Amino acid sequence: EVQLVESGGGLVQPGGSLRLSCAASGFTFTKSGMNWVRQAPGRGLEWISYISDSSSVKYYADSVRGRFTISRDNAKSSLYLQMNSLRDEDTAVYYCAGGGVVVRRLDPWGQGTLVTVSS
Amino acid sequence: DIQMTQSPSSVSASVGDRVTITCRASQGISSWLAWYQQEPGRAPKLLIYAASSLQSGVPSRFSGSGSGTDFTLTISSLQPEDFATYYCQQTNSFPWTFGQGTKVEIK
Numbered sequence: 001e002v003q004l005v006e007s008g009g010g011l012v013q014p015g016g017s018l019r020l021s022c023a024a025s026g027f028t029f030t031k032s033g034m035n036w037v038r039q040a041p042g043r044g045l046e047w048i049s050y051i052s053d054s055s056s057v058k059y060y061a062d063s064v065r066g067r068f069t070i071s072r073d074n075a076k077s078s079l080y081l082q083m084n085s086l087r088d089e090d091t092a093v094y095y096c097a098g099g100g101v102v103v104r105r106l107d108p109w110g111q112g113t114l115v116t117v118s119s
Numbered sequence: 120d121i122q123m124t125q126s127p128s129s130v131s132a133s134v135g136d137r138v139t140i141t142c143r144a145s146q147g148i149s150s151w152l153a154w155y156q157q158e159p160g161r162a163p164k165l166l167i168y169a170a171s172s173l174q175s176g177v178p179s180r181f182s183g184s185g186s187g188t189d190f191t192l193t194i195s196s197l198q199p200e201d202f203a204t205y206y207c208q209q210t211n212s213f214p215w216t217f218g219q220g221t222k223v224e225i226k
Contacts, residue, residue, distance in 0.1 A: 035215075037163075045155075045163065045206055047215045059213040062120075095162055104210035105153045105168035112162055 009113030022096030033100020142207035
């Protein structure tokens with residue numbers, strides 16, 4: 001079964017840091033580009049970051065560039081998002097999703113993990 | 120960045136109705152467009168990719184069309200499980216931007 005499972009979400013104060021993880025199984029993770037997408041409460045979807053299969057290419061949305069870092073460990077079939085200097089507006093459900101520049105679509109998706117930035 | 124604009128923002132329809140959602144890109148994106156369905160409290164689910172290709176396992180009542188800047192998602196006969204929010208996304212160039220979503224509600 002193809003599966004992505006996120007973890008690491010929680011409550012953090014403004015200015016704080018958090019590291020999200022996404023564990024992949026059931027597909028060839030080492031050959032798949034990966035993404036992070038977030039959704040603020042009651043709002044739409046926002047793509048925030050991409051990493052290629054070899055980690056050689058990374059892209060970020062302007063809203064997170066310089067504060068968030070995407071990475072992966074192919075030996076562990078895991079994707080990560082290091083989030084620093086968190087702001088209230090970063091409060092959202094964070095999803096990891098497979099999909100690279102060859103397939104050009106997001107599938108599969110994880111179930112999401114909630115990050116709440118509040119004092 | 121490429122802006123994606125969906126219309127309408129919401130639509131009320133009955134079971135059996137034909138529903139059409141449009142998505143317009145601020146610049147040409149060839150056929151690099153995907154459609155997703157999201158039910159409340161659930162992760163998005165891929166329906167259509169490359170503008171008109173049906174994802175495996177998705178019912179044939181869903182179809183997509185278009186290229187360049189104008190795209191359409193059509194549900195030929197609305198079923199109870201189709202009441203959800205639908206998003207388009209361009210994957211022509213980074214950042215891979217989404218439309219604002221279209222909520223399909225029960226009439």
